[in-house]
Amino acid sequence: MSTPSTPPNLDKIISSLKAGTTKKILILTGAGLSTTSGLPDFRSPKSGLYAKLSPLQLPYPEALFHISYFKHTPEPFYAVARARHPGNAVPSLAHAFLSLLERKGVLRFVVTQNVDGLEGDAGVSKDKVLNVHGTWGTQRCLKCRAPYPDVKMKEAILAGEVPICDQDGCGGTVKPDIVMFGESLPEEFEDVERNILPEADLLLVMGTSLKVAPVSELPRKVGASVPRVLINNERVGDFGARDIDVLLLGGCDDGVREIARGLGWEEELEALHREAVERKEIIAREEGWNDKEEGPSLDECIAKAAEKMKMRMGVSEGHRRMLEGHLGEKLRGILKRDT
Numbered sequence: 147m148s149t150p151s152t153p154p155n156l157d158k159i160i161s162s163l164k165a166g167t168t169k170k171i172l173i174l175t176g177a178g179l180s181t182t183s184g185l186p187d188f189r190s191p192k193s194g195l196y197a198k199l200s201p202l203q204l205p206y207p208e209a210l211f212h213i214s215y216f217k218h219t220p221e222p223f224y225a226v227a228r229a230r231h232p233g234n235a236v237p238s239l240a241h242a243f244l245s246l247l248e249r250k251g252v253l254r255f256v257v258t259q260n261v262d263g264l265e266g267d268a269g270v271s272k273d274k275v276l277n278v279h280g281t282w283g284t285q286r287c288l289k290c291r292a293p294y295p296d297v298k299m300k301e302a303i304l305a306g307e308v309p310i311c312d313q314d315g316c317g318g319t320v321k322p323d324i325v326m327f328g329e330s331l332p333e334e335f336e337d338v339e340r341n342i343l344p345e346a347d348l349l350l351v352m353g354t355s356l357k358v359a360p361v362s363e364l365p366r367k368v369g370a371s372v373p374r375v376l377i378n379n380e381r382v383g384d385f386g387a388r389d390i391d392v393l394l395l396g397g398c399d400d401g402v403r404e405i406a407r408g409l410g411w412e413e414e415l416e417a418l419h420r421e422a423v424e425r426k427e428i429i430a431r432e433e434g435w436n437d438k439e440e441g442p443s444l445d446e447c448i449a450k451a452a453e454k455m456k457m458r459m460g461v462s463e464g465h466r467r468m469l470e471g472h473l474g475e476k477l478r479g480i481l482k483r484d485t
Contacts (some may be wrong), residue, residue, distance in 0.1 A: 148464070155373065155391070155392045156375070156392045156405070156408070157408070158394065159371070159373050159375065160405065160431065162348075163409060164409065167250060167347075168348050169251070169252055169347060170345050170346055170348070170352025171247055171252050171253055171254055171347070171348045172254050172255055172342060172345075172348070172349050172350070173247075173253070173255070173256045173257070173351075173352065174238075174258075174259075174349070174351045174352070174361070174364055174365065175256065175257070175258045175260060175265075175351075175352045175353055175354070176259045176260065176353045176356075177259070177354070178262055178352065178353020178379065178397075178398055179238060179240050179241065179258075179260060179264075179353040179398050180232075180235065180262055180264055180353075181238075181397070182238045182239070182240075182398075182399055183235040183236055183238045183241070184234075184235050184236075185230055185235055185262060186198075186230070186444060188355075194349075195226065195230070195444070196208070198439045198445060198448060199222070199448065201449055202222045202225060202451065202452050203289050203452070204449060208327060209222075210223055210226070211326050211327055212327040213327065213328040214328055215325040216315060216320070216321065216326060217288065220308045220319050220321075221412065221451060221454070222307075222451065224302070224303070224306065224308050224316070225448055225450070225451030225452075226306065226444060226447055226448060226451075227303045227306075228303050228304060228306055228447055229443065229444035229446075230444070231282060231303055231435075232261075232264060232282055233282075233300070233430060233433060233435035234430045234435040235262060235264060235420070235426075236264075236267070236423045236426045236427060236430075237264045237265075237267045237419070237423060237426060238264070238398065238399055238419075239403065239416075239419050240352060240353070240377075240399050240401075240402045241265055241268035241419075241422065242269075242415060242418045242419035243402035243405075243415060244265055244268060244270050245265075245268045245269035246254055246406070246411060246414065246418055247276060247421070248271060249269075249418075250411075253270075254342060254345060254346055255274055255275075255276070255338065255342050255465035256270060256274055257335075257338055257361065257364065258275060258276070258277055258278070259278055259280060259354060259358065259361055260277070260279070261277065261279050261280055261281050261322075261324045262282065263277070265284065267422060267425070267426045267429075268418075268419075268422045269418070269421075276334050276335065276338060277330065277332050278361055279324055279325040279331075280322070280324035280325065280332075281316075281323065282322050282324065284296075284323045285309070285320050285322040286316050286319060286320065286321065286323065287311035287313065287316060287319070287320050287321075288319050288320070288321050289311060289316055289318025290311060290318055291315075292311060292313050292316070294309060294311065294312070294320045295312075298312065299320065299322075300433070300434065302304050302320075306454075331361075338364075339364070343367060343368060344365065344369070345364065346368060346369075347372060348372065348373050348374075348375070349373070349374045349375070350374075350377070350379045350427035351365055351367060351375070351377070351378070351383075351444030352376075352378065352401070352402075353398045354378065354382065355382055355384040356382040357382075362383065365383050365384070365385065366383070366384055371390075373390050373391075373392065374388065374390070374391050374392070375391075375392040376391070376392070376394065376395075377394045377396075377398050377402065378394075378398075379395065379397065380395065381393055381395065397451070402415070403415070
């Protein structure tokens, strides 16, 4: 029997999980999964990353993550790299929930748009996760494609500098192995659509605006009889259009806690989360990342980079106009297509 605080359709899903008839959960996650880990999302009106970028005078906020703009002007990307780098971020309760689902034997697969790798930090197996936008785990030179040492990458990020290839005679810009706008998604994404999506008996979408194609189309492609659960601050996509949809509007941690409570898993979830946080904190100390409280804030990183760019380029306003004239129209068309 449902309670006033629990949607009836969620009660049905919880009952199905308890009965063992739901066994293959497909999960799609976005930046909202990591906000309580200290990594801001992108599109929240006041706290999101895009809302904070004006000091950098980008042609468009999304240009920060476009490969064309990065090749021309990588400084803005690395301005926010320290504040957004997952080296000192710990898994959220929602990340731990993914790991708990795997332990219970009901997790089919996770498709994440995040590049922070916190699913793995929470204990989710690598073969259960597709990072469609890559990860911060490795990096290479854009010019000669040579791998770049992790230690030097960390030093550059902590200093707020653009890492430069150390191969003799190269001097190219180093880029983390993340997928930017204008780059192709990994081939494994097609396998998800072709083989994993049809198997799913429950779709859980967490912390995403569903504004970046083709990932945003996944919820529409799941079978009409498959329950879909959205955990997000607002309704997105076509959620609510199907009678069996469940909308848990709010933070991801609150949403997974409600599900875990209904399943009787809440204490186990909290314990798993504590273990994951402690494990990641040990790794962060061993690797030399500062505690997030000790590092500069995102606003401070952006302000510092804006000043450095102004001093280095001399005529900041003129440079901005030049960039908008040179790349603006091109980026406008590409970004409309990509987003």
